[in-house]
Amino acid sequence: MVGFLQKTCLVIVLSTAVEFILGKPVNNAKLNPKLENYLRRYGYLQPAEKVFPQWRVSWDQDLSPSVKSEQEMEDAIRKLQRVANLPITGKITDVEAVKIINKKRCGMKDFQTGKRTKRFTLDGTSWHSKHLTYRIQDFSSDLSREDIESTIERALQMWSNASQLTFTQVTAPGVKVDVNIKFVTGFHGDRYPTDGPGKELAHAFVPLNNTGLAGDVHFDDDETFAINGGNGVDLLWLAVHELGHSLGLDHTYYPDSVMFPYYTGYRPHLQLGGDDVDGIQHIYGSPNRTTATPSFTSPSPPISPASIPHICSIQRIDAAVKTKNRNTYVFSGAYFWKLHKSGATKAMSIKENWVGLEDNIDAALTRRKTGMTYFFKGSKYWIFSATAAVQGPLNITQLNLPDELKTMDAAMELPRAEDHAYFFKGDKYWRYSWSTASVDQGYPQIITSLWKGLPNDIDAAFQWKRGRIVILNGGGYYLLKHKGKIGVKKGFPKTFFSHWLGCSVTNIREH
Numbered sequence: 378m379v380g381f382l383q384k385t386c387l388v389i390v391l392s393t394a395v396e397f398i399l400g401k402p403v404n405n406a407k408l409n410p411k412l413e414n415y416l417r418r419y420g421y422l423q424p425a426e427k428v429f430p431q432w433r434v435s436w437d438q439d440l441s442p443s444v445k446s447e448q449e450m451e452d453a454i455r456k457l458q459r460v461a462n463l464p465i466t467g468k469i470t471d472v473e474a475v476k477i478i479n480k481k482r483c484g485m486k487d488f489q490t491g492k493r494t495k496r497f498t499l500d501g502t503s504w505h506s507k508h509l510t511y512r513i514q515d516f517s518s519d520l521s522r523e524d525i526e527s528t529i530e531r532a533l534q535m536w537s538n539a540s541q542l543t544f545t546q547v548t549a550p551g552v553k554v555d556v557n558i559k560f561v562t563g564f565h566g567d568r569y570p571t572d573g574p575g576k577e578l579a580h581a582f583v584p585l586n587n588t589g590l591a592g593d594v595h596f597d598d599d600e601t602f603a604i605n606g607g608n609g610v611d612l613l614w615l616a617v618h619e620l621g622h623s624l625g626l627d628h629t630y631y632p633d634s635v636m637f638p639y640y641t642g643y644r645p646h647l648q649l650g651g652d653d654v655d656g657i658q659h660i661y662g663s664p665n666r667t668t669a670t671p672s673f674t675s676p677s678p679p680i681s682p683a684s685i686p687h688i689c690s691i692q693r694i695d696a697a698v699k700t701k702n703r704n705t706y707v708f709s710g711a712y713f714w715k716l717h718k719s720g721a722t723k724a725m726s727i728k729e730n731w732v733g734l735e736d737n738i739d740a741a742l743t744r745r746k747t748g749m750t751y752f753f754k755g756s757k758y759w760i761f762s763a764t765a766a767v768q769g770p771l772n773i774t775q776l777n778l779p780d781e782l783k784t785m786d787a788a789m790e791l792p793r794a795e796d797h798a799y800f801f802k803g804d805k806y807w808r809y810s811w812s813t814a815s816v817d818q819g820y821p822q823i824i825t826s827l828w829k830g831l832p833n834d835i836d837a838a839f840q841w842k843r844g845r846i847v848i849l850n851g852g853g854y855y856l857l858k859h860k861g862k863i864g865v866k867k868g869f870p871k872t873f874f875s876h877w878l879g880c881s882v883t884n885i886r887e888h
């Protein structure tokens with residue numbers, strides 16, 4: 378039985394590949410049924426009604442009869458491209474499609490169809506208790522029993538460390554547990570047989586009514602599992618991911634998140650992403666901390682004071698940003714400063730404190746919705762969670778930003794407009810939508826057409842306390858009013874260095 382199933386899947390994979398490779402670039406209206414199948418299976422397209430009520434469908438089911446508009450199809454492909462980190466065009470080539478279809482991934486859907494996607498997505502069901510029990514019911518021969526047990530324990534610890542959940546392993550036979558963990562192949566007693574080596578690596582059951590299969594995790598034992606960077610699928614990543622489903626989390630778009638649907642390979646110091654943490658805390662609350670852990674440990678002090686610039690002596694500010702831990706930083710050349718209400722800290726080295734980031738950045742912004750801070754330089758960008766590196770450098774083509782923004786002046790988000798980012802260059806600005814991952818229609822526009830009283834060639838923009846927007850240009854700063862008509866507040870610009878930082882003329886000369 379199992380052997381037969383594997384064979385069936387294998388044949389389908391091969392025939393899919395052949396069809397795509399031989400075909401011409403796909404006209405969406407006549408999309409290859411195998412890709413359409415994939416889009417339905419993982420929730421990108423509405424399943425044909427009543428036929429597929431469950432969270433996934435069989436590979437060989439006939440999925441053709443549904444009515445779909447070209448627009449529907451294009452939207453689905455856009456979403457898929459966004460998840461797969463491809464340029465978001467709404468059209469897909471055969472080669473790209475085949476690559477995506479054959480990627481190793483989790484067997485759960487990417488989208489709850491009809492449900493609005495957020496940074497983290499919740500299944501909508503959860504455990505009534507925060508103290509859960511688990512059992513490892515069947516093991517894999519790929520790893521020792523001890524290694525599997527300690528890997529599962531570590532995976533659960535990542536979720537319990539970030540929330541109020543606790544987990545207790547049960548080994549005594551006959552005792553009912555919340556989360557049953559098994560390595561399985563082929564048909565194994567639920568309606569979701571595994572698919573042989575590759576592609577789907579595991580599936581899990583969301584908390585639902587907290588009984589029966591709820592919370593259970595099934596790893597596909599036709600995969601080869603490994604730990605600590607060994608040859609095979611990293612069991613830790615997969616376990617953290619599947620257990621996220623067991624606890625009530627759905628997939629997210631973001632590759633830095635453990636709940637990203639595709640297997641992204643072994644990562645030496647695997648940690649939950651910012652939205653994984655937000656998601657689990659949204660359901661089960663933050664851990665009870667006895668001691669606050671500062672997310673910014675005292676930065677290394679200047680080594681050779683003579684070579685370190687005083688903030689009053691810098692010529693130009695490259696970028697400024699408030700991170701999610703509510704600190705505001707100003708960047709110039711190889712240094713940065715933490716900004717206070719009046720004044721700033723000593724200069725600190727970018728390289729020593731923002732791991733992976735480069736000197737001379739162009740712009741930075743923090744997304745309030747996700748807490749992630751984005752740094753831009755040329756065609757590169759980096760993602761940080763407060764001062765912790767999350768990803769980068771990435772290429773801004775992944776965000777679909779136009780070429781002209783490869784050397785942007787500044788970037789910012791406005792309060793209460795969390796889907797949008799604003800990018801500035803010269804006398805123009807672009808409004809960017811995160812949900813469509815593209816610049817909105819009608820942009821760029823001329824800065825002064827909307828932002829009355831603002832200069833061109835701004836250096837930096839950031840949100841200060843209570844959502845006030847500060848724009849830096851040359852030595853001046855502007856405060857924006859964003860209620861009613863957007864424009865510069867009366868009495869601005871003021872001199873950034875003397876009014877804000879308290880630099881005196883002497884100070885400036887000295888350094």
Ligand SMILES: *[C@@H]1O[C@H](CO)[C@@H](O)[C@H](O)[C@H]1NC(C)=O
Nearest residue numbers: 530531532533534535536538
């Ligand atoms: C969970 O937190 C404890 C205590 O801070 C720490 O020792 C442990 O390494 C953490 N576990 C994981 C998997 O992060």
Ligand SMILES: *[C@@H]1O[C@H](CO)[C@@H](O)[C@H](O)[C@H]1NC(C)=O
Nearest residue numbers: 507540541542543663664665
């Ligand atoms: C955390 O605190 C809450 C409220 O004080 C309490 O109900 C809960 O049991 C605590 N959780 C843990 C893991 O200590």
Ligand SMILES: *[C@@H]1O[C@H](CO)[C@@H](O)[C@H](O)[C@H]1NC(C)=O
Nearest residue numbers: 584585586587588589590591
């Ligand atoms: C829980 O849900 C499952 C699946 O829908 C169902 O079969 C089962 O009867 C439910 N159990 C209870 C106690 O409601």
Ligand SMILES: *[C@@H]1O[C@H](CO)[C@@H](O)[C@H](O)[C@H]1NC(C)=O
Nearest residue numbers: 755756757770771772773774
């Ligand atoms: C980003 O991608 C574009 C287009 O593919 C390429 O021209 C550019 O060199 C890339 N930039 C970096 C820094 O890799």
